[in-house]
Amino acid sequence: xxxxxxxxxxxxxxLLKSRQLSPIELTKHLLNRINTFDSMLRTYITPxxxxxxxxxxxxxxxxxxxxxxxxxxxxxxxxxxxxYTKGIRTTAGSKLFINFIPKENATTVDKLLNAGGIMLxxxxxxxLAAGSTGTNPFFxxxxxxxxxxxxxxxSSGGGTASLAAGLAILATGSxxxxxxxxxxxxxGVYGLKTTYGLVSTHGIFPTAMSLDTAGPMARSVSDLALxxxxxxGFDANDPVSLDAPVPNYMADLNKGIKGIKIxxxxxxxxDLAPDVESLFKGAMETLQYLGAEVVDxxxxxxTLSTFSGYTIAAGEASALHHKWLQTHSSDYSADIRSFFLAxxxxxxxxxxxxxxARRKLVKGFQEAFKHVDLxxxxxxxxxxxxxxxxxxxQNLEVIxxxxxxTVPANLTGTPSLAVPMGLxxxxxxxxxxxxxxxxxxxxxxxxxxxxxxxxxxxFRA
Amino acid sequence: MDDANFIRQGxxxxxxxxxxxxxxxxxxxxxxxxxxxxxLSAFPYLNMETPITIVDKELLT
Numbered sequence: 108x109x110x111x112x113x114x115x116x117x118x119x120x121x122l123l124k125s126r127q128l129s130p131i132e133l134t135k136h137l138l139n140r141i142n143t144f145d146s147m148l149r150t151y152i153t154p155x156x157x158x159x160x161x162x163x164x165x166x167x168x169x170x171x172x173x174x175x176x177x178x179x180x181x182x183x184x185x186x187x188x189x190x191y192t193k194g195i196r197t198t199a200g201s202k203l204f205i206n207f208i209p210k211e212n213a214t215t216v217d218k219l220l221n222a223g224g225i226m227l228x229x230x231x232x233x234x235l236a237a238g239s240t241g242t243n244p245f246f247x248x249x250x251x252x253x254x255x256x257x258x259x260x261x262s263s264g265g266g267t268a269s270l271a272a273g274l275a276i277l278a279t280g281s282x283x284x285x286x287x288x289x290x291x292x293x294x295g296v297y298g299l300k301t302t303y304g305l306v307s308t309h310g311i312f313p314t315a316m317s318l319d320t321a322g323p324m325a326r327s328v329s330d331l332a333l334x335x336x337x338x339x340g341f342d343a344n345d346p347v348s349l350d351a352p353v354p355n356y357m358a359d360l361n362k363g364i365k366g367i368k369i370x371x372x373x374x375x376x377x378d379l380a381p382d383v384e385s386l387f388k389g390a391m392e393t394l395q396y397l398g399a400e401v402v403d404x405x406x407x408x409x410t411l412s413t414f415s416g417y418t419i420a421a422g423e424a425s426a427l428h429h430k431w432l433q434t435h436s437s438d439y440s441a442d443i444r445s446f447f448l449a450x451x452x453x454x455x456x457x458x459x460x461x462x463x464a465r466r467k468l469v470k471g472f473q474e475a476f477k478h479v480d481l482x483x484x485x486x487x488x489x490x491x492x493x494x495x496x497x498x499x500x501q502n503l504e505v506i507x508x509x510x511x512x513t514v515p516a517n518l519t520g521t522p523s524l525a526v527p528m529g530l531x532x533x534x535x536x537x538x539x540x541x542x543x544x545x546x547x548x549x550x551x552x553x554x555x556x557x558x559x560x561x562x563x564x565x566f567r568a
Numbered sequence: 569m570d571d572a573n574f575i576r577q578g579x580x581x582x583x584x585x586x587x588x589x590x591x592x593x594x595x596x597x598x599x600x601x602x603x604x605x606x607x608l609s610a611f612p613y614l615n616m617e618t619p620i621t622i623v624d625k626e627l628l629t
Contacts (some may be wrong), residue, residue: 206615246626254626280617317620344614370571384593389591407610408611410607410610411603411608411611412609413600413607414604414607414608417597417600417601417604418601421597423600429582429584431621432584432585433582433583433584433585436584436586441587441589441590441593442593444586444587444590445590445593445594445597446597448575448579448584448586448590448594449594449598449601451578451579451580452575452579452594452598453601457601457605459619460605460608460614460619463614463615463617463618463619464607464608464611464614464617465616465619466617466619466620467611467614469620470617475577499593500593500596503593503596503597507600535613543617
């Protein structure tokens with residue numbers, strides 16, 4: 108008997124549609140698993156037992172009446188707790204908002220619920236979506252299900268850990284300087300940082316507004332495509348929302364990558380942990396075997412990423428939190444307070460230089476994409492780490508080593524798909540990322556699907 | 569390079585409370601930012617670039 112907790116939405120959809128599986132049975136099964144495992148894993152801040160079961164009951168009644176509305180109907184979804192949920196506490200993982208109850212849903216929450224999704228609960232995150240390990244002194248540290256001594260990564264670590272542990276079928280994430288891709292890498296799941304403006308961020312707590320994006324996380328590329336289909340699209344409530352056509356991401360997913368030209372910037376080969384380097388070399392060979400052409404590409408502007416990324420992320424976050432930092436300083440944990448206070452010391456010339464460097468980087472990407480279809484690199488240069496007692500220092504160290512790999516896609520507004528690449532010598536997952544031109548999510552998903560067909564988690568360093 | 573007193577004064581002037589134990593962390597972050605700023609020297613014509621600032625649609629109607 109297959110364990111339904113680890114089936115994908117794409118596999119569950121037909122079972123739900125044909126009434127071989129009841130949404131109530133599926134939801135109860137996951138809620139029971141949350142009851143059993145989540146006191147240890149801490150993937151949820153607020154599980155929503157009653158409302159999830161109510162939604163499952165409605166889904167079941169509709170499906171039994173023949174009103175099946177689509178492939179998300181009856182699928183349980185974890186929602187990152189920085190997405191506003193009407194009448195449901197939304198903390199952003201912060202003590203500041205421990206009692207905040209929004210009056211409306213985030214646009215994407217409405218879209219997923221209207222498509223028949225069942226909101227299983229609000230998921231844990233690194234405080235204010237501004238850290239990279241998954242620690243949270245207010246709601247508990249999320250643990251990596253592959254080995255609970257290890258961090259899941261952040262900030263969307265509750266979502267990725269819940270997927271790895273079979274505590275959700277799909278999860279929403281947000282990504283300002285890697286918050287979808289980094290934990291996807293550490294937990295061995297798939298995550299898509301979308302083109303800036305493709306998915307509405309209306310009703311999602313901002314971290315650094317000019318870098319913030321929202322996107323899907325799942326256990327398969329097909330599920331990412333399915334979620335993106337419902338999450339993407341223009342939103343008049345979001346001033347930076349793109350009014351661009353949304354293609355059918357689920358069509359042609361199996362097109363393969365034969366003939367696709369993948370550029371490999373030398374920048375992404377620096378300071379790699381030995382296991383990451385070894386797995387990445389193997390991945391390049393596998394991609395060539397699949398028919399892709401892998402070529403070296405020079406993007407010298409990538410060296411501007413760290414300065415630009417740090418300055419903009421810390422500066423914008425600090426501006427947003429300035430008043431609260433003055434009045435509620437002790438409600439921040441030391442890592443996030445230090446990050447934001449460092450941003451407060453950023454001066455205007457530095458910030459504008461960072462935005463000039465950012466434009467230069469965009470031009471570097473545009474030039475590179477004249478010659479290649481996609482860029483490739485490890486998602487992050489490190490393997491998952493054991494949680495340290497010196498967690499403040501550890502988070503700042505993880506940001507320092509990983510931000511240079513993840514933030515280029517945020518700075519350039521380009522989409523980036525994080526996929527598992529294999530297991531390190533401690534049997535923990537490691538990932539790599541495909542980066543495309545703005546609005547090239549369809550191509551990214553096709554490439555990711557081809558890669559997924561190799562069953563990457565069987566690869567070992 | 570920043571020093572601890574610069575950090576303390578800078579935060580004090582903005583009315584931003586901090587814990588003394590935050591200072592080494594803030595120094596570490598500022599040090600990363602300052603060192604990474606050296607990358608700008610490889611691009612001497614950066615002032616030719618217009619900074620990316622958000623001019624959203626509400627301002628253009």
